[in-house]
Amino acid sequence: KNQVEQSPQSLIILEGKNCTLQCNYTVSPFSNLRWYKQDTGRGPVSLTIMTFSENTKSNGRYTATLDADTKQSSLHITASQLSDSASYICVVSAAAAGNKLTFGGGTRVLVKP
């Protein structure tokens, strides 16, 4: 069964600090892994997308890593800002499945001043 597990479920950090979110997956066959940011009351917005051959990708202060051997990914947020408060969702796409996405439960990040 395809699954995506994220940790921690939630975290609180002070503005300006860094944090790292974790994602483990068992989706097979693997196509790509995406990190989404979801603000309250909004739909998810893509931050990064990585294929099998990519092991790191950055989008501003967001840096995602992928280890396809261990089936793990992380999302690092550098110098957090108040606007980073949101849920961050790890999503894995299975090859030959019509680009169907399997979602993790998300990590809720709260950045405090």
Add this chain to the structure above:
Amino acid sequence: EAGVTQFPSHSVIEKGQTVTLRCDPISGHDNLYWYRRVMGKEIKFLLHFVKESKQDESGMPNNRFLAERTGGTYSTLKVQPAELEDSGVYFCASSHTGVGYEQFFGPGTRLTVL
């Protein structure tokens, strides 16, 4: 370019009633997806349209759910009759065709069944 839009943003209905959710994808996107997030759970796939055809409806929970995409433009998702466990947020997403194309999500419709 306008994003994916969904209507209504919120719907509160009583058990046994019918509700129809609408999704307008980004213009030119052949792929349209419906997802659902129930309280405390992860977002789950419901079904996938390519133009007006259902490509994959393996995530539809039961036959009380009916999705249509007449003409390959907007899509509707009807729940009839609604049950308490249907409460949640229903997301629609659209994309171009091809592996790796980003799916753009709408803001979701929050459905509450009382």
